[in-house]
Amino acid sequence: MFFLPRACLVAPLTAVLFFTSLLGGCAERGAEVGGGETKAERLVVYSSRNEQLLAPVLARYEAHSGVKVDYATDKAGVLLERIKAEGANSPADVLITVDAGTLGFAASQGLFQPLDSSIVEQAVPVHLRDPKGRWAGLSLRARTIVYSTDRVAKQDLSSYAALAEPSWQGRLCLRTSKKVYNQSLVAMLISELGEQQAERVVKGWVANLAIPPTSNDTKVMEAIVAGRCDIGIVNTYYFGRMQNAQANLPLALFWPDQAAGQGGVHVNVAGAGILQHAPRAAAARRFIEWLVSDEAQAIFAGVNQEYPVTSTTEVDQQVASWGVFRASQQPLADAWLLQPAAVKLMDRVGYR
Amino acid sequence: MTLNWQGLRWQLLLLLIASPALMTLASVFASFFMGDADTMAHLRRYVLPDAILNSLALVVCVSLLAGFLGVMLAWLTAACEFPLRRFFSWALFLPMAVPGYVMAFALVGMFESNGSLHRSVLASWPELSWWPDVYAFPVVVLCLSLVLYPYVYLLARNAFQTRGQRSLEVGQSLGLSARQSFFRVALPMARPWIAGGILLVAMETLADFGAVSVFNFDTLTTTIYKAWFSLFSLPAALRIAAALLLFVLVLIMLERYTRRMQRYADNKSKSLLERRQKLSRLQQALALLACGVVLLCAFILPALQLLAWAMPQRAVELTPRFWSALTGTVWLATMAACIVTVLAVLLAFVARTRQGRLVPVLVRLCTMGYALPGSVLAVGVFVPVAAFAAWLASQGYPSSWLQGSLLVMMLGYSVRFMAVAYTPLENNLLRVTPSIDLAAQSLGVSGWRMLKRVHLPMLHSGLLTALVLVFVDVMKELPITLMTRPFGFNTLAVRIFEFTSEGQWQRAAMPALAIVGAGLLPVFLLIRGSESSVSARADVVRAPQATLIYEQK
Numbered sequence: 001m002f003f004l005p006r007a008c009l010v011a012p013l014t015a016v017l018f019f020t021s022l023l024g025g026c027a028e029r030g031a032e033v034g035g036g037e038t039k040a041e042r043l044v045v046y047s048s049r050n051e052q053l054l055a056p057v058l059a060r061y062e063a064h065s066g067v068k069v070d071y072a073t074d075k076a077g078v079l080l081e082r083i084k085a086e087g088a089n090s091p092a093d094v095l096i097t098v099d100a101g102t103l104g105f106a107a108s109q110g111l112f113q114p115l116d117s118s119i120v121e122q123a124v125p126v127h128l129r130d131p132k133g134r135w136a137g138l139s140l141r142a143r144t145i146v147y148s149t150d151r152v153a154k155q156d157l158s159s160y161a162a163l164a165e166p167s168w169q170g171r172l173c174l175r176t177s178k179k180v181y182n183q184s185l186v187a188m189l190i191s192e193l194g195e196q197q198a199e200r201v202v203k204g205w206v207a208n209l210a211i212p213p214t215s216n217d218t219k220v221m222e223a224i225v226a227g228r229c230d231i232g233i234v235n236t237y238y239f240g241r242m243q244n245a246q247a248n249l250p251l252a253l254f255w256p257d258q259a260a261g262q263g264g265v266h267v268n269v270a271g272a273g274i275l276q277h278a279p280r281a282a283a284a285r286r287f288i289e290w291l292v293s294d295e296a297q298a299i300f301a302g303v304n305q306e307y308p309v310t311s312t313t314e315v316d317q318q319v320a321s322w323g324v325f326r327a328s329q330q331p332l333a334d335a336w337l338l339q340p341a342a343v344k345l346m347d348r349v350g351y352r
Numbered sequence: 353m354t355l356n357w358q359g360l361r362w363q364l365l366l367l368l369i370a371s372p373a374l375m376t377l378a379s380v381f382a383s384f385f386m387g388d389a390d391t392m393a394h395l396r397r398y399v400l401p402d403a404i405l406n407s408l409a410l411v412v413c414v415s416l417l418a419g420f421l422g423v424m425l426a427w428l429t430a431a432c433e434f435p436l437r438r439f440f441s442w443a444l445f446l447p448m449a450v451p452g453y454v455m456a457f458a459l460v461g462m463f464e465s466n467g468s469l470h471r472s473v474l475a476s477w478p479e480l481s482w483w484p485d486v487y488a489f490p491v492v493v494l495c496l497s498l499v500l501y502p503y504v505y506l507l508a509r510n511a512f513q514t515r516g517q518r519s520l521e522v523g524q525s526l527g528l529s530a531r532q533s534f535f536r537v538a539l540p541m542a543r544p545w546i547a548g549g550i551l552l553v554a555m556e557t558l559a560d561f562g563a564v565s566v567f568n569f570d571t572l573t574t575t576i577y578k579a580w581f582s583l584f585s586l587p588a589a590l591r592i593a594a595a596l597l598l599f600v601l602v603l604i605m606l607e608r609y610t611r612r613m614q615r616y617a618d619n620k621s622k623s624l625l626e627r628r629q630k631l632s633r634l635q636q637a638l639a640l641l642a643c644g645v646v647l648l649c650a651f652i653l654p655a656l657q658l659l660a661w662a663m664p665q666r667a668v669e670l671t672p673r674f675w676s677a678l679t680g681t682v683w684l685a686t687m688a689a690c691i692v693t694v695l696a697v698l699l700a701f702v703a704r705t706r707q708g709r710l711v712p713v714l715v716r717l718c719t720m721g722y723a724l725p726g727s728v729l730a731v732g733v734f735v736p737v738a739a740f741a742a743w744l745a746s747q748g749y750p751s752s753w754l755q756g757s758l759l760v761m762m763l764g765y766s767v768r769f770m771a772v773a774y775t776p777l778e779n780n781l782l783r784v785t786p787s788i789d790l791a792a793q794s795l796g797v798s799g800w801r802m803l804k805r806v807h808l809p810m811l812h813s814g815l816l817t818a819l820v821l822v823f824v825d826v827m828k829e830l831p832i833t834l835m836t837r838p839f840g841f842n843t844l845a846v847r848i849f850e851f852t853s854e855g856q857w858q859r860a861a862m863p864a865l866a867i868v869g870a871g872l873l874p875v876f877l878l879i880r881g882s883e884s885s886v887s888a889r890a891d892v893v894r895a896p897q898a899t900l901i902y903e904q905k
Contacts, residue, residue: 087738
């Protein structure tokens, strides 16, 4: 009663609020008019890499180039629909995602134009970018084995597939199969071992699970620390984060599949491409070329304790302390073709 | 001629209000027959059977538990007298401000084995070997029920407060005990409110993604996202979403059908406030215990857990960016609450005054958005708008006012939260007897003037409820906000998303606490408002009639 806006107040108030909301749009439009290819003082980035990892990189680029970078973060799948819906009218120039499968799918949907940059081609190894030049990896994330230093001997470890052996019965922890990191790992297994063999391996993992699949990688490591299981598979930067939060962590990383004839550690990339309808394609190209420079690589990978894609960039000290490894050389460009197969495989064997 | 024109005007208004919802539903249903056969066959064989069972079990259990908690607490705080009643009457609504996914990660953090509680228990009893599995189905049910019961609580309380004392007195004169009069008189009379509240709970449960994914619990919603994000098949996802919507529509229609012959108008008698039931000592203790336990589990414990996570982060978190997210959230929620409520009032009024076969169906469709998984709805709103903007641009008209403005955001919110605003208003309109309408008409008051002079003053508590529910819901909303926010515009929910998308739950605690905190004020005002409105109700009801007579002269 005492604070409820009367009907006669609500209507004008709503009208005012409504038009303020439109004004927001007009201000946006004012900024838009100055844009365009000739005066490239602005760049628009859509990203599924989250804000606190992206913002420091963009801030450095703004300082470096004087270009004002606007960005919108969202889930990758939603961003793709958004770009499709906006079509030729889209304000976005660059798409950044954290999975090669998504990049490949976006490319297959015709959302990218060729990067057309010799700088990117020289800096980024060929298996970490699209052979047709539509996107390039920007940081490397390794998904590897983590084990309890109290209960597991390093010499008992060898490969991802070996985790399916009965000796690990009741000792394995895995994250949910709904996370794209596990989907791309299984996709790699499919292309290395063939679908049948990969299915046997994943089935073995499920049989060895000590607890139901967890909702994230940190929970896997926490379960190992708590003694509920002995071994798991995680992205290295989660391990790094936990190392920083907790001294004397009774965990260690192991690099699997290193022997001759084996495929190497599973890696995925965060990467970027220039959108088909980018209003400022040249500026977008300069931005991506800057992203593969040593200066940018150190921040882009460094803020999240990932590995740079370029060989010339120095790796963060803590990350380097985990040791060197041979990464899988499989071209990531086809990952999106195998990802749905991987998801179906995991559904079939009951890997939730 | 004039009459026809009037009728047409109403229909146009109704269509205008319904168009965003219809547009969204159309874009969801458009691919109903398109989902690629391969993906659908796989899902049907390996995923959907479990997902459907899980979703059904979850919806039934959460509706029952949230319904029970909501009705019980509403009756206690509205109709009984016990110590701390006034405090509990608003405090019990607080869990509403806790987003489901936040409750989930707080619960897991607290209760999981080797979580904070387990460790402190182990410190005192090292020999303890058993610990409950926090990822089990009952915990998922508990989690959702604890954050969703406030919908039922609020609506049921509203019903208990506004229903007349006289019918209870009649019951008692016929020899009904206090318990009998609750079950045989009060409860049936509050049915539309309770059903409306439970329906909101059921829809939100079906649409929930955040909370169930913390528990890695597979539902229809997680299947929808699996089809879309992992199997790259949006059509298959939309197909499942459309089936989900049909299911909800059938539920609603069934509920309507079973009470089609009933009328609930009753506003002429003295309010409950004057006659709260006196409880015995034991009953008072039990009432206190019930309220206390629910408040502890649903609010105090999770808030403490969040606080424990947030405090070490406060130096890093409390940046200007955080404060701008806080003000942005409050501003956005206020704006959305006003806009959605106004639309809901218009809708409720049209639905009441205009008869016809099409009207109830249209109104129902307007409220369906609440049952859609957030990202599906966001895309459903965004795609047609973006297509329209692209068409405008191709014709050479300015189109950027449609992009990155709050207009699309408000459109999305109104599709999503129409059910939340509409339910309390619709129920309160049931209280306005048709004879009042007739009286008003006989005095020459109709159309807009009837809404303004007769209905709105009587809708006071329903309006308040709608405003607060939408306000709090918009604060928690994520997918529409994410997709349609202007560049650089941040809300607290968006900040939570940024952290949790990379598994940094602890860092999300500060914005989560801020959402809860920002929800306190409107909740407090709402309960204060509803208490005072009950005592003022008799006057409010009389007032418009008095003015009508005055005008006639």
